Amino acid sequence: MALNKKSLFHPDDILLSEFAKVLGHPARIAIIRELAKHEECICGQIVEVLPLAQSTVSQHLQELKKAGLVQGTISGVKSCYCIHKENFAKVLGLFNEAMHDIMLSNNKEKCC
Amino acid sequence: MALNKKSLFHPDDILLSEFAKVLGHPARIAIIRELAKHEECICGQIVEVLPLAQSTVSQHLQELKKAGLVQGTISGVKSCYCIHKENFAKVLGLFNEAMHDIMLSNNKEKCC
């Protein structure tokens, strides 16, 4: 690869691709789903649900956090995570907007 | 990594993550946008628009094709691509459904 070309793209495309990328692993989809499922924010509970080692789950959580889709606080020995709804809604909105634009694009019929 | 754990996840999560993954690179977002922008299906035109070598663009196109989001036919020397709207709409629909469920999940207030 030599150099990372990602910065050469349009910021909008970078933003959307980063949102997509972080959801581009089944473990992270599963984590988000698990967080959505429970009132209480989960912590080590997620580890039990996923077929992955604790350290790996922790890494996935960090990535979701870094992307702003999840927030977490330490409460005692445990760590509490939940979906960062504000951020999530915002980026999801941008994503949907972009996808919507694409879907009603003007290549009416099958072109190829 | 040793073994690929992806198959241990729920098929739904795998499907969604694969959709997200293929959109997880700015070049592929840009390609989709470019395809949506023009009536005519683009081919080498995409190469001109992107800051990447022709072979790299071709690879990204193949990935989009493999994921079913794009279709392409050869017309003469040129190659014509367009968005596979049917597939795209279907997977996007599933994705939106899942995201929607997540957004109206029951962790009412900030939990952490």
Place this chain on the structure above:
DNA sequence: ATTATATATCGCAAATATACGATAAAAGGA
């Protein structure tokens, strides 16, 4: 027939991601 053009594929190098075990850190309980 030769040449030019357009695209796909191959082979490789480098970057990133995935995964785990080991270990660190920090709080709670004995």
Place this chain on the structure above:
DNA sequence: TCCTTTTATCGTATATTTGCGATATATAAT
């Protein structure tokens, strides 16, 4: 205080992705 529990981080191995140049292939043009 010492031990246990919970989570984060480090180091490392391996897998995957990204990217390019070189090359193959196939059509079009001369």
